[in-house]
Amino acid sequence: MTTSRRCATDADTQKAGASFARVLRSGDIVLLTGPLGAGKTTFAKGVAKGLGVTERVTSPTFTMVREHRCDNDLGIKTLQHCDVYRVESLDEVLDLALGELVEESAVALIEWGELAESVFGRDVLRVNFEIDEEDTRTLLVGGEIDEARRALVERWVDQ
Numbered sequence: 001m002t003t004s005r006r007c008a009t010d011a012d013t014q015k016a017g018a019s020f021a022r023v024l025r026s027g028d029i030v031l032l033t034g035p036l037g038a039g040k041t042t043f044a045k046g047v048a049k050g051l052g053v054t055e056r057v058t059s060p061t062f063t064m065v066r067e068h069r070c071d072n073d074l075g076i077k078t079l080q081h082c083d084v085y086r087v088e089s090l091d092e093v094l095d096l097a098l099g100e101l102v103e104e105s106a107v108a109l110i111e112w113g114e115l116a117e118s119v120f121g122r123d124v125l126r127v128n129f130e131i132d133e134e135d136t137r138t139l140l141v142g143g144e145i146d147e148a149r150r151a152l153v154e155r156w157v158d159q
C-alpha cells in the first residue's frame with residue numbers, strides 16, 4: 001500500500017490537506033509530525049478547508065488549541081487544531097484533554113504530536129512531513145488504518 005504523497009508547493013500541501021478531510025471520521029486524532037517549517041500548519045489549513053471551516057486558520061503554537069466549527073457532509077462538526085511544541089510537561093497535555101475533546105463529532109490535528117504520543121491512550125493516525133532535498137515535501141500517512149480507511153488513503157494518494 002502506498003501511503004505517501006509528494007507536495008511540490010505549499011498550495012499542493014494545502015490541497016493534500018483538503019482531500020485528507022475525506023479520510024477522516026469523527027473521533028480521529030491525527031498526529032502531524034516532522035521538523036520546523038515542514039508544512040504541518042499548511043496541511044491543517046487544507047484539512048480545515050476540506051471540512052468546511054470558513055474562519056481563518058492560523059498556527060496554534062502559542063494558544064496550543066484552536067477550535068473551529070466545520071460545515072460538511074462527513075458528520076464532523078468541530079476541528080481541534082493543536083500544537084504541543086511549547087508544552088513543557090505531559091501533564092499540560094493531559095490538561096488539554098485532547099482525547100475528550102474529540103469525542104463529540106470532532107477530529108483533532110496535533111502538530112508535534114510525537115512529543116505527546118504517550119498521552120494518547122488509543123489509536124491515532126499519523127501524517128509525517130519530510131522536507132526533501134529539492135525543498136518539496138513528502139507526506140507519509142501511517143498509524144491505525146483499517147480496511148475501510150485503507151481504500152480512502154489510497155484514493156487520497158492519487159488525488
Ligand SMILES: Nc1ncnc2c1ncn2[C@@H]1O[C@H](COP(=O)(O)OP(=O)(O)OP(=O)(O)O)[C@@H](O)[C@H]1O
Nearest residue numbers: 007008009010013035036037038039040041042137
Ligand atoms: N511543499 C510545501 N509544502 C508546505 N510548505 C512549503 C512547501 N514548500 C515550501 N513551503 C514553505 O514551508 C513553510 C511551512 O510552514 P508551516 O507553518 O506549514 O510548517 P509547520 O510544519 O507547521 O512549522 P512549525 O513546526 O513551526 O509549526 C512555509 O513557509 C511554506 O511556504
Ligand SMILES: [Mg+2]
Nearest residue numbers: 040041059111
Ligand atoms: Mg505549525
